[in-house]
Amino acid sequence: MEQKRKLQVRNLNRVFEGAGGSSVxxxxxxxxxxxxxEFVMIVGPSGCGKTTLINIIGGxxxxxxxxxxxxxxxxxxxxxxRGMVFQGYSLFPWLTVQKNVEFGLKMKKIPAKExxxxxxxxxxxxxxxxxxxxxxxxxxxxxxxxxxxxxTLANEPEVLLMDEPFGALDAQxxxxxxxxxxxISRTTGTTILFITHDIDEAxxxxxxxxxxxxxxxxxxxxxxxxxxGERSHNSLVLPEFLETKxxxxxxxxxxxxxxxMGR
Amino acid sequence: xxxxxxxxxxxxxxxxxxxxxxxxxxxxxxxxxxxxxxVGSYGGMVRDIFLPSPTAVAGKIIAMAKDGSLWANxxxxxxxxxxGWFWSxxxxxxxxxxxxxxxxxxxxxxPIIEFAxxxxxxxxxxxxxxxxxxxxxxxxxxxxxxxxxxxxxMVCDTVAGVDSNMINAAKTLxxxxxxxxxxxxxxxxxxxxMDDFRLTIGWAWTYLVxxxxxxxxxxxxxxxxxxxxxLATDTIxxxxxxxxxxxxxxxxxxxxxxxxxAPWYDRLTDK
Numbered sequence: 001m002e003q004k005r006k007l008q009v010r011n012l013n014r015v016f017e018g019a020g021g022s023s024v025x026x027x028x029x030x031x032x033x034x035x036x037x038e039f040v041m042i043v044g045p046s047g048c049g050k051t052t053l054i055n056i057i058g059g060x061x062x063x064x065x066x067x068x069x070x071x072x073x074x075x076x077x078x079x080x081x082r083g084m085v086f087q088g089y090s091l092f093p094w095l096t097v098q099k100n101v102e103f104g105l106k107m108k109k110i111p112a113k114e115x116x117x118x119x120x121x122x123x124x125x126x127x128x129x130x131x132x133x134x135x136x137x138x139x140x141x142x143x144x145x146x147x148x149x150x151x152t153l154a155n156e157p158e159v160l161l162m163d164e165p166f167g168a169l170d171a172q173x174x175x176x177x178x179x180x181x182x183x184i185s186r187t188t189g190t191t192i193l194f195i196t197h198d199i200d201e202a203x204x205x206x207x208x209x210x211x212x213x214x215x216x217x218x219x220x221x222x223x224x225x226x227x228x229g230e231r232s233h234n235s236l237v238l239p240e241f242l243e244t245k246x247x248x249x250x251x252x253x254x255x256x257x258x259x260x261m262g263r
Numbered sequence: 264x265x266x267x268x269x270x271x272x273x274x275x276x277x278x279x280x281x282x283x284x285x286x287x288x289x290x291x292x293x294x295x296x297x298x299x300x301x302v303g304s305y306g307g308m309v310r311d312i313f314l315p316s317p318t319a320v321a322g323k324i325i326a327m328a329k330d331g332s333l334w335a336n337x338x339x340x341x342x343x344x345x346x347g348w349f350w351s352x353x354x355x356x357x358x359x360x361x362x363x364x365x366x367x368x369x370x371x372x373x374p375i376i377e378f379a380x381x382x383x384x385x386x387x388x389x390x391x392x393x394x395x396x397x398x399x400x401x402x403x404x405x406x407x408x409x410x411x412x413x414x415x416x417m418v419c420d421t422v423a424g425v426d427s428n429m430i431n432a433a434k435t436l437x438x439x440x441x442x443x444x445x446x447x448x449x450x451x452x453x454x455x456x457m458d459d460f461r462l463t464i465g466w467a468w469t470y471l472v473x474x475x476x477x478x479x480x481x482x483x484x485x486x487x488x489x490x491x492x493x494l495a496t497d498t499i500x501x502x503x504x505x506x507x508x509x510x511x512x513x514x515x516x517x518x519x520x521x522x523x524x525a526p527w528y529d530r531l532t533d534k
Contacts, residue, residue, distance in 0.1 A: 059435070060431050060434065078435050079435075080437030082435060083436070084431070084435040086428055086431070086432065088426075088428045090426070090432040092447065092450070092451070093527050094453075103433070103436055104436035106446075107437045107439070136527075137527065137529060148432075151436070155436055155437065
């Protein structure tokens, strides 16, 4: 069955005008599709414009030219239909876990009782039941990011945009969070677009992987990477995993050695 | 889980112990100053007219408390500080928030505020007398002028310092402009704003003395200035000590209030 196209990025360019007429092309002619319920990864070295790309999709930045379509309609500015999870946890430190998760629903003026119920459901989904009344400062990094994910999901966005959400976590916690996210994707069918510079993460989670290159940031290749079975830490040693990982590494290798030499 | 709770409670104990020793240090500092004062005064190293003895100052304070002038003067001065500062805070808060979030508004008012900030308030006293006379309004105005322009810039800075990640998160959660002000920027800036308020109310006491220098017939500032005329150094010292004590109490109240309105906030000094 052909899946519906959920999110489309068409011929996107982003040029930053610097002082004295100099300009930097951060994104050059980027095209991208995310189908309904799909888990799409964008992987690329730092400086390839991937954060700029996701900010434009999220409405926090504006493209110089090109467009972003959600369900066929062009998007303008930020909106609850494109929920974002950032690398910095960006929780509201004065609100409890419960109230943080309720935030988006409160903005939509959903009655308190309904909001509380919905929030509890998503707090349970991310495994934080029992911590409803904790403040963010009492939580570990992984737990904070669980709250951020629950807060975004509670809003029931059309697409979940994730900007290196596990970048600040230690290696073990990161794998636990990746497993959690794979499970959420499987059980809720949420459409996810996820950005990372970590090739392992991209191969482990992605159904499709967009590999980006730098200077100017553009899509180099699209890889279908369907690992067999449920994604977990065990997938990290599958031959299919290693094969895809090698393909991406080879692709990025020549470029990153150039960059390291300052070329 | 148990282990975690244990470590939290241990942390709490450690915190308490270090807080006690810090308080002890503060107390020792006060004690040292009082000892120096005693040595200088009772040891006959400084003449009474320059440095009155602690007993003379304490006696003066007790005498003032008995005849009621202590309470009256403290009350008059505190009221002036509070009213002048209150209006300055009420005006500075929305102004500073607007400046922090709109480049146009900032471009419009910032230069004039920077200009006014450098005007010595003392130099404005003649004008306030001319325009407003010698009543209480003139005193409130002096305190307002002394604190408002500083406070606007402080509020603007504090509000502009709110983590943009949080604002972006709120935007992608569907918050509108007014909702972001009310639900994100204001609560996020609140601890910093409380600090700004605490600092400016301290400055208000400086301007109080300026305001009471002319055309006042009560208040601590007036009391100190009049005492100079009669070389009543003990009264001057009593006045200074009272202002300092009121300052300490104000500071303490603000800290308590900060903790009530923003219990989530970890101050560096609390860690």
